[in-house]
Amino acid sequence: MSLPHAILTALLEKPSSGLELxxxxxxxxxxxxxxxxxxxxxxxxxxxxxxxxxxxxxxxPARGQKKRYEVLPAGRAELARWTAASQDPKPQRDVLLLRLRAAAVVGTAGLADDLRRHLELHGRQLAEYEEIERRDFPAGKDGPQDRLRHLVLRAGIDLETFWTQWLAHAVKELDELPDDGPAQPLAQPPARPSEPERP
Structure with missing residues (x-):
């Protein structure tokens, strides 16, 4: 249900065509x-x-002109209802973390290179968010709407900062591992002694 609410938010900020959105x-x-x-x-x-x-x-009255949309009172009411509703945080599910757990039992071949690629991608995203912050939120721009929008952007900046720092640490850890072969299997619990056969 979140995409329609993102669209309602965007249209309340500025009526737009589909292309503009x-x-x-x-x-x-x-x-x-x-x-x-x-x-x-x-x-x-x-x-x-x-x-x-x-x-x-x-x-x-031109042919091919893009339709521009605005929010009606029912749309504003739905967005206000959704904004005020309680929602639980979603559990963390990340394929990269699962792949690292799997590497503990099958080996890390190829994983360090992909971690470096992820680090580069997150670094680029962080740089883009920081540029948006410099451009759109200069010192003194602190009205209520600006502060809320800046808060959302700060979440993106903080998440990308976390990922770049964590990935740099993960790459270092993988580089320090002795080899990338399969790990030793976990010790199995001792087998239970079989019961003697009854006569």
């Missing part, structure tokens, strides 16, 4: 919620059918 999701909105243009257009149709948004009248 896609560009915003590729840029600023993307640092906390990603979506493909197919997903966005599908949700726009659904939100319009549910009476949460409507297409604005075209400014010029």
């Amino acid at each position: 896609t560009r915003r999701f590729d840029r600023s909105i993307g640092y906390f919620w990603s979506a493909t243009h197919q997903q966005i257009y599908r949700e726009l149709s659904r939100l319009e059918a549910e009476g949460h948004i409507r297409a604005l009248p075209a400014e010029l």
